[in-house]
Amino acid sequence: MFAAAIFDMDGLLIDSERPIMAAWIEAARTLDIELSHSEYLQVVGLATAESELILAGLLGGAEAYRHAVAHVRRLLQLERSDGTPLFPIKPGAGELLAALRARGTRCAVASSSTSAQIRTCLESIDVLHHFEAFAGGDEVARAKPDPALYRLAAERLGVAPADCIAFEDSENGARAALAAGLRVVIVPDLKHPPAAVIAQAFHVLESLHDAMAHLPRWFPGMRVA
Structure with a gap:
């Protein structure tokens, strides 16, 4: 057919969606922000530019977003230090x-x-x-x-x-x-x-x-x- x-x-x-969401929630906590599952789900399936705008708004601006991105990358990198796939x-x-x-x-x-x-x-x-x-x-x-x-x-x-x-x-x-x-x-x-x-x-x-x-x-x- x-x-x-x-x-x-x-x-x-x-x-990939679950570990990435967990990393963003943890990164938000370093900014003293409790990012909920429902808030994060707004960006699932969106293009990068769109998700950046939404997350920056949720986290308090561009500087906070950049801090969170760096933290997310560190967290995800740590997950594959044992040789297992990242996702x-x-x-x-x-x-x-x-x-x-x-x-x-x-x-x-x-x-x-x-x-x-x-x-x-x-x-x-x-x-x-x-x-x-x-x-x-x-x-x-x-x-x-x-x-x-x-x-x-x-x-x-x-x-x-x-x-x-x-x-x-x-x-x-x-x-x-x-x-x-x-x-x-x-x-x-x-x-x-x-x-x-x-x-x-x-x-x-x-x-x-x-x-x-x-x-x-x-x-x-x-x-x-």
């Missing part, structure tokens, strides 16, 4: 990618992270080899929900957007994929997309594990040795 799968990365393939793989991701590869399904990543960050993160969880193409936020003029990232990923695969399924966790990501002409499978993470976006989804899953049962219908493809 579909020729290719295009994946978001943060919150979908890697469990662990999400449940079901490795299994799904291996199954798609076995079916001969072409895969790409369309992420607001930079191209270098994409490759580093995916290599750290040993799934980089499953992907043929990448589209990073540093390669397009506008971030999600603009469709540019998904259009670029499909173009690099050489597959029409209508022949692709996008796997997404966020509202902006889902809107971007829909605007680009892809079908969207939503796997919610920290912040569930609103009902209006869920209603437009091709399917909604609790985890990537649940996608396995749908592969024979979604990606009938040719099995490869």
Whole structure:
């Protein structure tokens, strides 16, 4: 039915949203500010420039934001001092990618992270080899929900957007994929997309594990040795 799968990365393939949120909450405390989960969730799925404005407002201005950024970076760096990946793989991701590869399904990543960050993160969880193409936020003029990232990923695969399924966790990501002409499978993470976006989804899953049962219908493809 579909020729290719295009994946978001943060919150979908890697469990990055939780440790990043925890780091920001801890950084806010160094400024004597109690940043709540609900306040932080305002920035999940937003482009960097938008999230910077919101966080600066929550933390008391640009100087406070710069202090918090430095603290967040230190905290996240400490987490991988034992040699483990900075962000662990999400449940079901490795299994799904291996199954798609076995079916001969072409895969790409369309992420607001930079191209270098994409490759580093995916290599750290040993799934980089499953992907043929990448589209990073540093390669397009506008971030999600603009469709540019998904259009670029499909173009690099050489597959029409209508022949692709996008796997997404966020509202902006889902809107971007829909605007680009892809079908969207939503796997919610920290912040569930609103009902209006869920209603437009091709399917909604609790985890990537649940996608396995749908592969024979979604990606009938040719099995490869």
